Amino acid sequence: MPIIYQQISELRAALQPHRTQQSIALVPTMGNLHDGHLELVNIAKQHADIVVVSIFVNPTQFGEGEDFDSYPRTLDADVTKLATVAADYVFAPSIEEMYPVLPPATAVLAGTISAQLCGQSRPGHFDGVGIVVSKLFNIIQPDAAVFGQKDYQQLAIIKQLVRDLSYPLEIIAAPIVRAADGLALSSRNQYLTASERQVAPVLHQALQGLAQQLQDIKIAPQGSILPHIAALLAQTREHLTNAGFTVDYLEVKTAELDAMTEDFDKDEQDMVILVAAWLGRARLLDNQLVTIK
Amino acid sequence: MPIIYQQISELRAALQPHRTQQSIALVPTMGNLHDGHLELVNIAKQHADIVVVSIFVNPTQFGEGEDFDSYPRTLDADVTKLATVAADYVFAPSIEEMYPVLPPATAVLAGTISAQLCGQSRPGHFDGVGIVVSKLFNIIQPDAAVFGQKDYQQLAIIKQLVRDLSYPLEIIAAPIVRAADGLALSSRNQYLTASERQVAPVLHQALQGLAQQLQDIKIAPQGSILPHIAALLAQTREHLTNAGFTVDYLEVKTAELDAMTEDFDKDEQDMVILVAAWLGRARLLDNQLVTIK
Known part of the structure; x- marks a missing residue:
């Protein structure tokens, strides 16, 4: 079973010994995992020695009237599934651990391509993604991070963010996983x-x-x-x-x-x-x- | 003499072996170093094994009509001075190395306290500071960073940024260094x-x-x-x-x-x-x- 951490300091202490000889990949998720997520972990495993899966329903990327409250939270089942793909660590912080001050004073504004498409329907959504992904990169300091291609615009924005903020990591795009009838898993x-x-x-x-x-x-x-x-x-x-x-x-x-x-x-x-x-x-x-x- | 790197990848390769057993402190500067800067290095030395001094006149924190072009650039003299305080590495990147795309698409917006004081006279200044400091933190991944208390508002904003973006590092405030007659060095x-x-x-x-x-x-x-x-x-x-x-x-x-x-x-x-x-x-x-x- 993967080891679960809820505190940033404990996760960092656990990762520290790995950094000498091993590479670390991050798979950021909001939990409620399905086979698409597990495929992200499989891909992460191909690129790094240690895989950290974060499970955090990030309030700053939900708008007013969106499904933040009702978004399914299934941590125990998620961890059981992650054991089947040999994820090493799960980072499942509380909102207070991630945002001691909410909303944060500092903002990460997603780039030029964030205003269109989903950004038009969900104003501020990609800025919320930008700050939470920045925080996860800073906390975990991974060598690679895997994002699904289903969220194509998010992937493009994160590539911009990594370039613009000089994050020393590789962004790996994972192909869309579909049900047998073609529906993209979500x-x-x-x-x-x-x-x-x-x-x-x-x-x-x-x-x-x-x-x-x-x-x-x-x-x-x-x-x-x-x-x-x-x-x-x-x-x-x-x-x-x-x-x-x-x-x-x-x-x-x-x-x-x-x-x-x-x-x-x-x-x-x-x-x-x-x-x-x-x-x-x-x-x-x-x-x-x-x-x- | 400190070793000078202009490329991010070379600096990171040089720092990597230190990370196992040694702590790293960053002293971000715009060069043209005076005794105030050297004191920052002295303080950094007290907190970490390895000190990296960045020298970069950051275009994104200068406004229209400000002194970006005329800001004094004195790299050779700076490096000589840094040798006297035993700085280990100098990171002196080009603008292109720091900003492959300028202006960057992604923005880091400094927090609530950035609109007043210097932020009122210099709109966007602290956002420019925010992005360059984020980039330096990401490139160098230091355990500590030292900022002078003379730029009090900047120091407060960077403390907010570190908290809000979960940077795993300590911000050390260095007292103002003054000339004999009391003028703050600048x-x-x-x-x-x-x-x-x-x-x-x-x-x-x-x-x-x-x-x-x-x-x-x-x-x-x-x-x-x-x-x-x-x-x-x-x-x-x-x-x-x-x-x-x-x-x-x-x-x-x-x-x-x-x-x-x-x-x-x-x-x-x-x-x-x-x-x-x-x-x-x-x-x-x-x-x-x-x-x-």
């Missing part, structure tokens, strides 16, 4: 009713279809790809709405989350389709990488 | 003409006088100390103006840089008098701790 999937759960895989199917259509676009000489993309996005959005989703956003961006521009169709480019859509009480995220020529 | 003192240099010690004398007057205040029962303080501040400000200073601010705050309130006179309190005043081309800072009963 703790929030349990908010779905049985019938919503039947519909949910349509989200992934829609992105796959859109990706194929984007690759198949044929542009007239001197033409622009932008109207083609806009038309396909509108069509996919309608498809999702008809299936019962309330689409928060559906966009195509460069892999760095920059907006598409007219330059876009000059070269082969790595793009990403990003979606957030409500189905009942659950806000589902998904994304799909696609290379457009 | 790289910007060299902007003073010979005749201004004669006048400059009046700043420290005025604070000492004010501290004494604050201690001597007698309040009537049910009376408030606040009008007394306001009167003394006005008087001191006039004295400085008459001596040739242009006073930027002169204030009395709690030691945590909170404003005085009516509660203030209920108990013995640690207060600080803070001043910034222009004398010719030089903006001089000074402060004086005082306990008021």
